[in-house]
Amino acid sequence: MKMHTKILIYVGLTTVVILSILYLLSERMILNNYKKMEGDYSKEGMRRVMLSFFDEYNNLGALTMNYSARDETYRMLTQPKIPSAVTAYANRTYPDTFLDSMRLNAVLVFDQKSEVYWAKAFDFARNERLAYPADLIRALTAYNSFYIKHRDPDAHRLGIVVAKGYPYIVSSYPIVTSYKEGPVRGTLVFARRVDNEFVRWLSEKSDMTLEYSTLGDSFRLPGGASMLLLGQSWLRYWSAADTATITSYGMVGDINEKPALLLSFAQPRDFSIQAQENLRFYLAFFAVSGLSFFLLVSFVLKRIVFRRLNEAIEGMRYIDRQKEFHLRMKVTGNDEVTQLESTFNSMMTSLDLSQQAISYQANHDVMTGLANRKSFFGALEKHIAECPEGSRFAVLFIDLDHFKIVNDTMGHDAGDRLLKEAAKRIKACAGEERFVCRLGGDEFCIISEFYTEEGGVEELAGEIQKQLNQPFRLQGQNVSVSASIGISCYPDHGTDTESLLHRSDAAMLGTKEAGKAGHRWYSEEVESRRTRRLLLESALRTARKNDELQLHYQPKWNLESDRMTGVEALLRWNNPELGSVSPAEFIPIAESTGLINELGEWIMRTACRHYRSWQEQMQLQQEGWDGVSGKEQEFPLTVAVNTSGVQLLQPNFVERTMQIFREEGVDPSGFEFEVTESFAITNFNDVIDILTELQQCGFTVSIDDFGEGYSSMKYLCQLPIHLVKIDKSLIDPLTDNKRSRVIVSAIMDMAHRLGVTVVAEGVETQEQRRLLEKYDCDMIQGYLVSRPMPAEEFARSLVGGARV
Numbered sequence: 001m002k003m004h005t006k007i008l009i010y011v012g013l014t015t016v017v018i019l020s021i022l023y024l025l026s027e028r029m030i031l032n033n034y035k036k037m038e039g040d041y042s043k044e045g046m047r048r049v050m051l052s053f054f055d056e057y058n059n060l061g062a063l064t065m066n067y068s069a070r071d072e073t074y075r076m077l078t079q080p081k082i083p084s085a086v087t088a089y090a091n092r093t094y095p096d097t098f099l100d101s102m103r104l105n106a107v108l109v110f111d112q113k114s115e116v117y118w119a120k121a122f123d124f125a126r127n128e129r130l131a132y133p134a135d136l137i138r139a140l141t142a143y144n145s146f147y148i149k150h151r152d153p154d155a156h157r158l159g160i161v162v163a164k165g166y167p168y169i170v171s172s173y174p175i176v177t178s179y180k181e182g183p184v185r186g187t188l189v190f191a192r193r194v195d196n197e198f199v200r201w202l203s204e205k206s207d208m209t210l211e212y213s214t215l216g217d218s219f220r221l222p223g224g225a226s227m228l229l230l231g232q233s234w235l236r237y238w239s240a241a242d243t244a245t246i247t248s249y250g251m252v253g254d255i256n257e258k259p260a261l262l263l264s265f266a267q268p269r270d271f272s273i274q275a276q277e278n279l280r281f282y283l284a285f286f287a288v289s290g291l292s293f294f295l296l297v298s299f300v301l302k303r304i305v306f307r308r309l310n311e312a313i314e315g316m317r318y319i320d321r322q323k324e325f326h327l328r329m330k331v332t333g334n335d336e337v338t339q340l341e342s343t344f345n346s347m348m349t350s351l352d353l354s355q356q357a358i359s360y361q362a363n364h365d366v367m368t369g370l371a372n373r374k375s376f377f378g379a380l381e382k383h384i385a386e387c388p389e390g391s392r393f394a395v396l397f398i399d400l401d402h403f404k405i406v407n408d409t410m411g412h413d414a415g416d417r418l419l420k421e422a423a424k425r426i427k428a429c430a431g432e433e434r435f436v437c438r439l440g441g442d443e444f445c446i447i448s449e450f451y452t453e454e455g456g457v458e459e460l461a462g463e464i465q466k467q468l469n470q471p472f473r474l475q476g477q478n479v480s481v482s483a484s485i486g487i488s489c490y491p492d493h494g495t496d497t498e499s500l501l502h503r504s505d506a507a508m509l510g511t512k513e514a515g516k517a518g519h520r521w522y523s524e525e526v527e528s529r530r531t532r533r534l535l536l537e538s539a540l541r542t543a544r545k546n547d548e549l550q551l552h553y554q555p556k557w558n559l560e561s562d563r564m565t566g567v568e569a570l571l572r573w574n575n576p577e578l579g580s581v582s583p584a585e586f587i588p589i590a591e592s593t594g595l596i597n598e599l600g601e602w603i604m605r606t607a608c609r610h611y612r613s614w615q616e617q618m619q620l621q622q623e624g625w626d627g628v629s630g631k632e633q634e635f636p637l638t639v640a641v642n643t644s645g646v647q648l649l650q651p652n653f654v655e656r657t658m659q660i661f662r663e664e665g666v667d668p669s670g671f672e673f674e675v676t677e678s679f680a681i682t683n684f685n686d687v688i689d690i691l692t693e694l695q696q697c698g699f700t701v702s703i704d705d706f707g708e709g710y711s712s713m714k715y716l717c718q719l720p721i722h723l724v725k726i727d728k729s730l731i732d733p734l735t736d737n738k739r740s741r742v743i744v745s746a747i748m749d750m751a752h753r754l755g756v757t758v759v760a761e762g763v764e765t766q767e768q769r770r771l772l773e774k775y776d777c778d779m780i781q782g783y784l785v786s787r788p789m790p791a792e793e794f795a796r797s798l799v800g801g802a803r804v
Contacts, residue, residue, distance in 0.1 A: 728762025
């Protein structure tokens with residue numbers, strides 16, 4: 001937008017804002033006051049109407065009260081009913097002239113049983129007698145019988161009764177003596193129907209032109225209605241307005257407080273209309289003044305400012321049309337515009353140099369020089385659009401394995417150099433005909449050429465793995481990493497960019513879960529495993545809170561003493577939806593997400609509490625443990641806890657562990673920490689110090705799964721351990737394989753020479769036990785001894801006399 005236009009807009013907006021403020025102030029100060037006056041006047045008019053209406057209540061009530069206290073009526077109702085006498089009395093007491101003068105539509109006399117003694121209906125508007133008022137009588141006797149029953153001579157009722165759609169003002173008084181004494185002999189009812197004639201009379205009385213309508217149960221009172229207490233009844237009234245009229249409403253309820261009658265009148269809004277016309281006149285005057293001011297400012301700005309600016313702008317447009325960055329503007333004058341022209345020329349000088357750099361950086365990764373994520377999606381969309389029918393192409397998602405370890409241990413500079421060298425090798429493998437990019441971090445992508453056979457893609461993935469497996473020279477030493485590669489194929493695995501990238505990423509993650517350093521194609525199985533992993537991860541986060549975790553305990557049997565000398569705590573997870581989930585499936589998820597630290601602490605605390613509970617049971621059960629000897633003996637069982645490598649390498653692990661044991665009041669000497677052989681050897685330098693600290697705190701330290709991986713006796717000599725647990729993979733073939741027997745016996749012999757206790761895992765047969773006893777194995781563990789059992793079941797076995 002031009003500056004000239006902007007300034008004019010600003011001036012125009014300022015004028016509009018000022019006019020708007022004037023309008024709002026005028027509306028608040030003048031128009032709203034007029035509206036309020038109209039509303040108040042309308043409400044006051046309806047209030048007068050309601051008071052006039054209530055006067056009808058009072059007049060009818062006073063009239064009924066006077067005629068109900070007559071001795072003649074009282075005596076007649078005490079005697080047997082003689083129709084001729086009743087008719088003579090009624091014609092004498094309530095002639096048509098009486099109903100006409102009193103504007104009554106019905107007179108009803110009820111005896112003590114609330115039965116009609118005499119009734120008469122009259123239309124005073126037409127001065128003619130009406131038929132028997134059966135509808136009104138039914139409304140009183142069938143639906144509102146309480147209205148005509150009086151026990152107290154001073155009682156009375158006054159209100160609206162609706163009979164067959166017509167509202168009546170009904171006054172009910174007990175029939176008593178002229179001294180208003182009882183007992184009550186019956187009820188006198190006077191009724192006045194609310195119709196057009198009544199509303200016309202009420203309009204004259206209140207000086208308002210009224211309309212009326214009857215209401216049903218569906219009527220809902222609007223919010224903001226005012227209330228007027230008249231006698232024992234609340235009358236409600238309100239107003240509603242449009243641009244031309246203001247209408248006031250008054251609602252009258254029946255004797256049951258249900259909406260019965262709606263009165264209304266409308267008045268023209270003369271005051272508001274006149275005020276609006278005056279306000280429009282003033283606004284028109286202000287608008288003309290504002291427009292004049294606006295035109296004057298525009299003229300001055302155009303002559304003084306915009307002429308110079310237009311000259312400068314024309315020079316810039318000329319350069320823009322020529323698309324030549326070496327062109328410069330002509331500098332004239334000596335004002336602010338001159339400074340603008342000089343600054344523009346300086347910018348043009350550097351623009352040519354920076355344009356190429358900006359374009360390059362927008363589409364390339366600064367560190368590696370490869371295309372970036374933005375370029376990748378553009379290239380992939382183009383590849384999809386140009387792929388010939390019947391052809392395919394692949395998207396290879398490459399992630400460097402162990403890059404985080406290099407970055408964390410050797411620093412970010414070393415990590416950056418590793419990424420640069422890896423990018424060169426990947427680019428060399430891909431060649432010029434394939435698109436290569438760095439998505440971010442240690443992730444790269446390759447878009448292959450079009451093909452009909454998959455062999456070229458497999459060969460490319462293999463060559464990339466081969467090249468990345470070669471050591472990288474960083475900080476004077478060789479560093480080895482590998483690559484996990486996932487491959488998706490167009491159109492088999494997706495026909496859009498997001499699908500192809502997502503599925504190659506899923507395949508790469510499947511490669512990592514399978515052990516890294518490999519490649520695989522996307523499949524539904526890969527997606528299914530990834531979906532299940534996400535489901536497990538989500539459920540695992542709430543497993544402890546939902547009490548889904550349990551510790552099971554599997555005994556360890558001492559072959560020499562033929563007694564149970566320890567148990568291994570094993571974590572079990574039973575989810576209501578997933579069922580029983582194997583530790584082999586959820587433990588790696590817990591380690592990768594960091595949940596293992598929370599789970600590990602929960603295991604230690606729970607095992608401590610079970611251990612202390614067993615101690616108390618054994619102290620009460622065994623002789624010398626119940627306080628007779630006066631000396632508490634040691635608990636003969638050791639509880640082994642598997643420790644994750646991720647948890648073990650956490651800062652302050654030993655300090656945190658000791659804090660848990662102190663809080664639970666358990667001696668560390670009764671616990672054993674098991675560390676897998678592969679983790680201990682892979683992280684030897686970090687682990688040895690931690691295991692030494694645990695040993696110094698009183699814990700027993702053991703190597704688990706010995707023989708599954710490295711089985712290096714060199715590390716066995718150096719690690720501060722008390723036990724070695726031979727892996728089940730060496731015990732299973734023990735009875736049938738001579739080599740296995742030789743290896744197992746040699747391990748036991750060397751371990752014993754080093755002063756290390758040996759435990760055989762997975763012992764399931766008596767023949768395996770016999771051979772292990774022959775090789776002087778210290779302890780066995782497996783289904784032959786016992787399956788893992790919940791803590792409660794294990795506690796019962798202790799009470800039941802298990803040999804410990």
